[in-house]
Amino acid sequence: MEKLLISACLIGDKTRYDGKSNYHPLIKELLEKYELVPFCPEVEGGLPTPRHPSEIVRDRVINDQEKDVTKNFKEGASKALMICQYLGIKTAILKEGSPSCGKNEVYDGTFSGRKIKGSGITAQLLIKNGIKVISENEIEEFLRN
Numbered sequence: 001m002e003k004l005l006i007s008a009c010l011i012g013d014k015t016r017y018d019g020k021s022n023y024h025p026l027i028k029e030l031l032e033k034y035e036l037v038p039f040c041p042e043v044e045g046g047l048p049t050p051r052h053p054s055e056i057v058r059d060r061v062i063n064d065q066e067k068d069v070t071k072n073f074k075e076g077a078s079k080a081l082m083i084c085q086y087l088g089i090k091t092a093i094l095k096e097g098s099p100s101c102g103k104n105e106v107y108d109g110t111f112s113g114r115k116i117k118g119s120g121i122t123a124q125l126l127i128k129n130g131i132k133v134i135s136e137n138e139i140e141e142f143l144r145n
């Protein structure tokens with residue numbers, strides 16, 4: 001069975017900044033066809049749960065207390081890539097909108113709830129290294145192909 005990396009919160013792990021999950025209704029269907037490898041880059045980058053929310057501001061990641069957490073985000077992204085390379089994973093399904101996992105959009109860095117086009121730190125690194133990244137919003141299409 002092909003392995004897919006998946007944002008841990010999408011399978012129900014309570015790894016979100018607010019201690020909740022983002023369980024996705026198509027997880028059961030995915031599990032029928034793929035082996036899912038859950039991973040949370042922010043937790044693996046050394047951040048606690050719950051934690052202060054962070055946003056990408058130019059080339060840094062800053063939390064809502066103005067603390068620079070770029071190092072944690074980069075470490076989590078590197079670990080995600082290492083796992084993909086070690087396990088031969090070619091595709092990752094990631095949570096949309098996150099400063100780590102977002103594929104098509106992220107928050108704009110003002111903590112005002114506005115989103116802009118862009119990718120999170122982990123999504124960027126995986127894409128740059130040839131891993132196919134699929135947004136949670138594209139799971140249905142992915143399953144049908």
Ligand code: SF4
Nearest residue numbers: 007009015040095101
């Ligand atoms: S970093 Fe990714 S896996 Fe972790 S809680 Fe945020 S969206 Fe989910």
